[in-house]
Amino acid sequence: MNSFMKYAAAALAGAAAAGSIAYAQSASAPRAVISIYRAAPGHQEALLQWLAQQDRIAVSAGVPSSQLYAHTDGDSWDYLMISPVTTDAQDAAIEAAAAKAGMPTGPKVGLELRKNIASHTDTMVVGPLTPAQMVDRYK
Template sequence: MNRPNRLAAKLLAPMLLAVTALIPATSAAQEPGKVIVSIYRVAPGKQLEFLRWQAARDAVATETGIGATQWYVHTDGDSWDYVGISPVTTDAQDDKMDALSKSRNLTTGFKASLEFRTMIASHTDTYARGPTTAAALVEAAK
């Protein structure tokens, strides 16, 4: 790994911890949920197209009861543009979102994947569990 990539990796972990700390905490009775943390670097000239594409899918997720992705916008530092935090969905939820997406003339499946890639320079998806607190993690470690 070259020096800029090592530096970016060192900076990214604390940034992700800071971002997840901003997510509203769940009630004590609710087990923290599984989420996908996505980091996007948008292709040059595709910023607004990317945001519109994501907003249309957020509207579908909200209407199906899943809820919109929580978005964080880069302001300074590393080379990412957006971080999105979304719940992990079930097959049934995915089917419901696909049906609603198709009714709105939005692409789904492989075609949507290809369309998405026209707007992206790079992206990563990481599964995580949270939000939680450090104290709750210490308790879970016992």
């Protein structure tokens, strides 16, 4: 298990032991999805094109754009993306926008993604918050 995942697992275990997970995930907390992608060999550009296409569809449906980070040194991932957690209504709008654009929808979206990746994870998080804001949440 890589260092990033070990630290994330340790942090989650500690938070659960302290009974703080339910509070941190309250409805008022800002939330996001952190996705980590490792491109299939030779598919970095195709993966980037796919991610950009998905982001354009989401933005056309009124969902804020995701933030993408490219790996430069260290662990084995290629791209890390931070995206907003979407509502059911936003998901439906994204599906409609994709269908209107002639893009795959439903389970076919995942099949298209898997053509370009060696691995992928999604993690639900609270944030972005400053360290002080996070401390204030637990008072």
